[in-house]
Amino acid sequence: MKLILLGAPGAGKGTQAEILSKLLSIPTISTGNILRAAMKNGTPVGLKAKEYVEAGQLVPDDVIIGIIRERLAEPDCANGYILDGVPRTIPQAEAMEQLGIEVDKALSIEVEDEVIVERMGGRRTCKACGGTFHIKNNPPKKEGICDFCGGELSIRKDDAPETVKARLVTYHRETEPLKAFYEARGRLVTVENQPGIDATTAAIRKALEI
Ligand code: AMP
DSSP states (O other): OEEEEEOOTTSSHHHHHHHHHHHHTOOEEEHHHHHHHHHHHTOHHHHHHHHHHHHTOOOOHHHHHHHHHHHHTSGGGTTOEEEESOOOSHHHHHHHHHTTOOOSEEEEEEOOHHHHHHHHHTEEEETTTOOEEETTTBOOSSTTBOTTTOOBEEOOGGGSHHHHHHHHHHIIIIITHHHHHHHHTTOEEEEEOOSSHHHHHHHHHHHHTO
16 A cells, blocks of 8 residues: 555644554655654754754755655565655655656545644654654653653644644645645545544545555
8 A cells, every 4th residue: 555644734644644554564654754853863954954844834845855765765665655744745746756656545634724723732742753642632651751662752843833824824835736636646535534533543444445
């Protein structure tokens, strides 16, 4: 299965990607996580990306394409992958097509903007592994500590309310047109956000027939 997850920031792509990744035994590739790791390590890509990420803007397409091309060439991607947060623009999707990167389904998780803004306020992210939690909807077993790796949880800089609003504007302008792009290719599957993570997973499994 070669799956793309579409949806606004905070729609639950990362959370559902982790669940589907275990279920299907294929890796999740999150450009957001790759960029955050690069920023933390101060690599050239990280230095280039920092100002965009922190302002809630998109990182230039060529940087993203470089990342994705390298990552998808790794052997663990041979049997499939879940792309979380990429492509995020039509030019990225076109570049991926030109590189021969295949897509079986593009799954869009639909969530209203008001729900997103409220949800992002409670999001906590692991500084070490990128795992995400929510103080109410998906709390870690121990406050402030990542269930997966024991790392410290913090609020992502770009989850600040003003930045979230900027990211939503960018989502509607740059990313939402990808729904029509994949619909035209017969690949689009749409799922409405459900109350709770498990119910959303169930709706996704039904829609994807997995
Ligand atoms: P995410 O963790 O997916 O919400 O991504 C966090 C931030 O990383 C975004 O707000 C962008 O600044 C940047 N980013 C991640 N993926 C992409 C992408 N495919 N294209 C451009 N920027 C991206």
